[in-house]
Amino acid sequence: MAHGALAQKLERFLHLKDAPPTLVTRSLRSAELAVTETRDDHPVTRLSESLPAEDAYLVSVKLRDFVDCECWERGRCVIKNDIRAGATYLYDLKRDPRYVIDKPFHSLFFHLPRSVLDDMARQSGAGPIGELAYQPGIGHDDPTIRHLGASLLAALRRPDEANQLFVDHMMLALSAHVVATYGGLRRAEPVRGGLAPWQVKRACERLESDLHGKLSLEQIAAEFDLSVSHFSRAFRVSTGLPPHRWLLRQRVDTAKQLMTVRDLSLAEIAVSAGFANQSHFTRVFSSLVGISPGTWRRERAATALDARDSGAAASPAAGNR
Structure with a gap:
């Protein structure tokens, strides 16, 4: 670009x-x-x-x-x-x-x-x-x-x-x-078949290896000797998402994993997960998850704290039985 x-x-x-x-x-x-x-x-x-x-x-x-x-x-x-x-x-x-x-x-x-x-x-x-x-x-x-x-x-x-x-x-x-x-071309019937399981695994590995999205569709499709349009349609059939949307999901999942590490800032997490910056991270995360990264992190921490408190309260009762 x-x-x-x-x-x-x-x-x-x-x-x-x-x-x-x-x-x-x-x-x-x-x-x-x-x-x-x-x-x-x-x-x-x-x-x-x-x-x-x-x-x-x-x-x-x-x-x-x-x-x-x-x-x-x-x-x-x-x-x-x-x-x-x-x-x-x-x-x-x-x-x-x-x-x-x-x-x-x-x-x-x-x-x-x-x-x-x-x-x-x-x-x-x-x-x-x-x-x-x-x-x-x-x-x-x-x-x-x-x-x-x-x-x-x-x-x-x-x-x-x-x-x-x-x-x-x-x-x-x-x-x-x-x-x-x-151009007067009649629309062809959509390709119904997806990628073979090994192709899905390999394609997902290639996408995950480059969370910043520098790989092109042409490069990935060429590895399977497929046209770009064929690969894109078949990938969507197999995963339910076009490649660029699948990659965004992976970025968000990676960010969620990183947000469980308390000493990382949201700005550091954004870059590590493949986003351009914290603002970009916040927009994509909020769009896909429905809440901001900060809110998700606080809710996750509160849930974990409640679970620990509940476990600590139950332990004495269990010991007196």
Whole structure:
């Protein structure tokens, strides 16, 4: 997860002062997928730059209205239309998409190479997809991409807390959705079979060995000679959770074990259990357990004290019988 090529391209494209925050993952064939947040509240009025032509798409979720947007393709204006916050827009990078920047803007951009989309189609038993279905400057009401974008937006703003498995999972889900929704691919029947018992054991061991979540789904799936999407679905069938959620559960379980050691602070426990910091630990723990780590620790200590007191009180009575 770092500033990738997409960040530099969009910095030039939108005349940004700095490279925007970006999260990067890689497909089975090492093609780079990325998501980045772009924003400028005080832009200088001008036409955007050209992006390098490539066989790839940008999928964008708009986070701010942009009224009367002048959209260009292949060197000419093709439409003037209002851009609405929450809508999804597609751009074919072979067509030199550009627009006139004359108002504040705020967007998420996903970079999806065609090779990744074709791989997703092949994994579903279909051949390469054709052109994605879209019209320049016309938005789609797409709740799935909006939801995925909101999840990744939080990760972009707190990159230290976003483990690689989470980013991989979200980008995989987005790619599959784009292929099915805009590439005309019929959704395949879900994979019903899980991993073999030895594969589950090995996969869980690999995840446990890296509580900080630096391993990618690609690395783990490759150990079983499986595609990333196949491994993710089969792991969920076998464990009931996708890999990144399973890892969060393991972090919380590890933290619970560490919290029985009284001389460790919550900050020390957070880092030892694979969380970025105590704040991250508190948010995840509270979400999964329903109470804060501090409250859980106090309740656990009180329960243990009551049990000791009850045992001590019962001992004399037992001895007088």
